[in-house]
Amino acid sequence: MRAENAASVVDGNAAAGMLWDVFDADVTALVGVCGGCGDASPVAAAVVELDETAAIVRCRACTHTLFTVLRDGDGTRLVLGMLHEIVRP
Template identity: 55%
Template sequence: MSAQHPAGPVDPVTPLDGNVLAGRLGALFAVEVTTLVVVCGACGASGALAEAVVELDDEAAIVRCRACTHTLFTVLGDDEAPVLRPASLASIAAPAPKP
């Protein structure tokens, strides 16, 4: 006797390409980026990107958690062609809408 899910067979997921993310990611980055909420994967602290500690030189911007100093992510390159390299970044989210 085989066990079956009470709701019946589960529909398989249809794989799509990355274009389906345009709306969701567009909404995430359509806000003022300094207001994005970042969460540190090392200590769990969260806050606006503007509150993070940034070490800047000609080649990179290292973004660190203000609470524990772990590197959240690094931005390489310049304003024309930046590359984001995640490190201890657990999540990044748009700020909650103001009432």
């Protein structure tokens, strides 16, 4: 049986709604560059741990946390991790 607040492991497309709340745009096609390993991949290809309140977006190559999106009573916020830069493809 799955815990009530258990996270799902999905790709970056599943976090599109939470990311829209931060950027007011679809950013899943943008390319994120990992500060840990240098991998450059679309946000849509990232590995995401997702639940009702958070999306932890990880580099698909080295699993460093690129950024985290958090929802709480005050809104949605972005916490940067190893994301070195984000560029248009």
